[in-house]
Amino acid sequence: MPEDAEQLLRQHGITVTAQRLAVLRAVTEKPHRTADDLAEAVRSMIGAISRQTVYSALQELAERGLIRRIQPANSPARYEDRIGDNHHHLICRNCGAVVDVDCPVGAAPCLKPCDDAGYAIDEAEVIYWGRCPACISDAGATAQRNSDPTNHS
Amino acid sequence: MPEDAEQLLRQHGITVTAQRLAVLRAVTEKPHRTADDLAEAVRSMIGAISRQTVYSALQELAERGLIRRIQPANSPARYEDRIGDNHHHLICRNCGAVVDVDCPVGAAPCLKPCDDAGYAIDEAEVIYWGRCPACISDAGATAQRNSDPTNHS
DNA sequence: ACCAAAAACTAGACATTGTCCAATACTGGA
DNA sequence: TCCAGTATTGGACAATGTCTAGTTTTTGGT
Ligand SMILES: [Mn+2]
Ligand SMILES: [Mn+2]
Ligand SMILES: [Zn+2]
Ligand SMILES: [Zn+2]
Numbered sequence: 001m002p003e004d005a006e007q008l009l010r011q012h013g014i015t016v017t018a019q020r021l022a023v024l025r026a027v028t029e030k031p032h033r034t035a036d037d038l039a040e041a042v043r044s045m046i047g048a049i050s051r052q053t054v055y056s057a058l059q060e061l062a063e064r065g066l067i068r069r070i071q072p073a074n075s076p077a078r079y080e081d082r083i084g085d086n087h088h089h090l091i092c093r094n095c096g097a098v099v100d101v102d103c104p105v106g107a108a109p110c111l112k113p114c115d116d117a118g119y120a121i122d123e124a125e126v127i128y129w130g131r132c133p134a135c136i137s138d139a140g141a142t143a144q145r146n147s148d149p150t151n152h153s
Numbered sequence: 154m155p156e157d158a159e160q161l162l163r164q165h166g167i168t169v170t171a172q173r174l175a176v177l178r179a180v181t182e183k184p185h186r187t188a189d190d191l192a193e194a195v196r197s198m199i200g201a202i203s204r205q206t207v208y209s210a211l212q213e214l215a216e217r218g219l220i221r222r223i224q225p226a227n228s229p230a231r232y233e234d235r236i237g238d239n240h241h242h243l244i245c246r247n248c249g250a251v252v253d254v255d256c257p258v259g260a261a262p263c264l265k266p267c268d269d270a271g272y273a274i275d276e277a278e279v280i281y282w283g284r285c286p287a288c289i290s291d292a293g294a295t296a297q298r299n300s301d302p303t304n305h306s
Numbered sequence: 307a308c309c310a311a312a313a314a315c316t317a318g319a320c321a322t323t324g325t326c327c328a329a330t331a332c333t334g335g336a
Numbered sequence: 337t338c339c340a341g342t343a344t345t346g347g348a349c350a351a352t353g354t355c356t357a358g359t360t361t362t363t364g365g366t
Contacts (some may be wrong), residue, residue: 052353
């Protein structure tokens with residue numbers, strides 16, 4: 001059915017397989033998921049996939065520019081299909097929830113350091129760290145009761 | 154000899170041990186080193202230290218605000234004693250070399266997203282990605298000969 | 307439709323970085 | 337000096353990702 005997805009892969013020089021189509025669809029369905037979450041999603045689509053294939057597909061899709069990988073501290077890598085707009089991310093220190101933040105500039109690198117130390121800079125990665133609304137109200141309600149990160153994603 | 158380091162620890166409520174003094178000194182000696190590198194450095198100072206103790210000391214020092222931990226993608230965590238100025242980093246995609254970049258604002262969070270999605274933001278982490286001078290000239294000189302990251306740190 | 311070559315998939319071992327835990331050793335105050 | 341509280345240690349364990357050899361699938365040409 002997703003005839004266009006097949007063509008999308010081919011246009012980018014990627015050979016079409018059921019696994020890659022499913023991985024791409026999984027990334028598209030919900031942004032910022034981890035490889036493990038994506039593997040789960042793919043299994044519910046096509047029955048089975050090996051861990052290695054998920055990693056390979058994600059790498060291939062990322063290298064060819066169909067998806068983007070983000071690697072926040074204290075989290076496994078996450079993937080999204082919103083690309084080309086150089087947007088940034090807002091991440092909850094407590095539960096790890098990730099939300100998109102538009103970049104006012106758009107093109108990368110959107111910021112320039114005063115002194116680039118001779119480096120050829122191609123990207124300014126910005127991550128805003130804080131607490132999400134759910135974690136804020138959790139803290140207010142139950143105080144220090146449970147200090148373990150809850151899942152608000 | 155480093156009488157002041159002992160007092161520094163005590164002032165921050167940290168009990169003084171040879172291991173912690175050495176770890177702190179190692180971090181101070183050279184910024185942006187990994188836990189493993191720091192363990193090596195400490196061993197050359199005091200003979201031996203366990204891996205776990207290095208991690209514990211680094212965490213303790215970081216929690217008490219004596220040092221800072223940075224966790225760039227595709228790299229183990231790195232540590233530095235330059236704190237309180239909210240400075241940023243410039244990292245080589247090829248060899249991983251890290252250099253400091255002053256933050257023009259200073260106070261965190263130095264940037265504000267247009268839409269904070271209800272998050273309470275406490276830090277804007279900025280990482281500039283690119284290629285260091287050494288890797289640039291390596292590429293020019295030896296072309297694609299060796300595509301493996303060289304150590305320019 | 308069929309075949310061979312090229313590419314992708316799989317399972318399992320392995321690597322890296324970090325954490326948990328129980329036993330032992332040290333530190334700081336009485 | 338002695339004791340209670342901390343810190344250190346080694347070893348097991350956890351999480352995430354990579355490598356590899358063998359098998360299966362895809363692709364392009366007949
Ligand atoms: Mn995003
Ligand atoms: Mn720094
Ligand atoms: Zn949260
Ligand atoms: Zn470099």
